[in-house]
Amino acid sequence: MRVAAAAAAVVVWAVLTSAAPTKRQSAGTDIDAVILQYALTLEHLENAFYKKALSEWDVEAFTDAGFSEKFYDDLKYVAHDEEGHVVYLEAGLAAAGAVPVAACQYSFPMTDPKSFVALAAVIEGVGVSAYLGAAPLVTSKAYLTAAGAILVTEALHQSQQRAAIGETPAANVFGTPLGFNAVYSIASAFITSCPASNMALPVMAYPALSVTSGMPTAPGARVNLVPQTMPTSPFSVTFVSGLDIVAVAPSSMEGGMIMAEVPMMVEGQSYAFLTRDNSGNLTDSNIVAGPVILEVTPRAPVFNLTIT
Template identity: 35%
Template sequence: MRSVLIALAAAATFASSAIASPSEWQIVKRADGPTDVEILNFALTLEHLEKNFYFQGLKKFKKADFLKAGYSAKTHARVQQIAIQEKAHVTFLAGALGDAGVQQCKYNFDAAFTSVKSFLATSRILENVGTAAYLGAGPDITSKGYLAAAASVLTIEARHSAYLNEVSAGDSGFPVAFEQSLDYAQVYSLAAPFIQPNSCGKAGALPSSIKAFPALSLITKIPRSGHTSAINFVHPAGQSTFYGFFLNGGSSVPVKVITGPDGVDRINVPKDLDGLTYLIISTSATELEDSNTVAGPAILFL
């Protein structure tokens, strides 16, 4: 823990010296993407959420609750360590961004706090989504200083994900050889349900161009590779043909959605998928883009 905090402090010192103050930043905006400052604010938005999630969860669930639920005292201590590191991420990013940094919102974690098991299961999701978010944003960052700063956080998020994959469900901490990335709207669609509307201040938590997609839910409680799963989403007017893209291990596999005579949408989960998989519904059979996304992502653990 001490070495991690020292490393983060050193990185924060480097970032603050490299980007000094908002007035000295050279804001580079690509024609089709956000600025570096917007990207770091996107990361800070997620880190605010994670920090609040852990501190509120650990306030509710003490070590005795972990033990009663069948988890060890070591598990409780590890989650405490994750909470402290998420707080360090917030301090690091907020310090680097200065007055340009977004503020935390108000959150609703009630559904995740029904039990220690649900708390850990949601922790697993948040850490995996956080890892995918940093990986997805990396190619858009133009500043080497910003990229190094984001990478230093990404590696810790990945370690959190690996640990929680194992402790929350007994799954492998590293089920695939390559990490899956998500884009800004895909990540925000997964984070938005925890954020209370209109609670993020005048400027909001994110650039106005980033919107959450409509929800996609799983009717089949335990989806499995090589089997059919029932799903639910709102069909846009005038659209009747849809495809589900399964994102796993850096690959994207499209599968046609079949609407049965009972009106229920179903999709065949591809074989050989392992670990956390994102499912997104699109009107395209060949390429998944925000412009053709209908609903999602939904998360499947295979």
């Protein structure tokens, strides 16, 4: 079943916060200030991520891995961007009388330039999904404009990294919004601890879902999903891609593994959940597990050359 993903969008700038909480916490009543804190926490993570990579591998390491010197130089601009986002958000929060959250401690599963760039493409994609999902909740037009300006830059970063690893830079007609807890469920894997002085953020991690079939996959192909705990009640596999939410019945279940067919409209960096029904409803009460990140090779583009 298909529904507009925007209907499921909730506050989501969460590649962020401490990895420990699994329950929702109170974050006050000023939603714009909370969203800016989420944005800052996301930017802290990305800032640390790029600086760690550039401190560990020099241009020779990148060229030996098959990347160009130009790509390496462009990574410096990305690192500059992420630091600039941190400085901008810290200044804005301080001017509003808020105490900006500090950077956390992180663990990134990267061992060489190739694994770094592959992870960068994913992290930037999750960041884009987070900013998109939060947009409907921002009440200040000034804040919304600032967030939109950062979102554009994050999307450019994502396209740059995707192109470098042979993925289609713009694989979907639309970006993919994700809910607050969905982003946190992905992000918590990178965060080991946060300062106790940081404000509490409203987070809740869903039960884990992983994929064992190779990536990238393709529309119409089957993926093998492994939940942390196999559902005991009927469920659907719900895919989120661009502005589509598509729920399908599992193709088969065997040995703790769930097989499902990727819907034809799923393209690019997309996400899959296990849900209690096929309504496309991605509220907390309807999500059983997930999300898991899927890379889906887009179909050949089709368009009309006639200008009307």
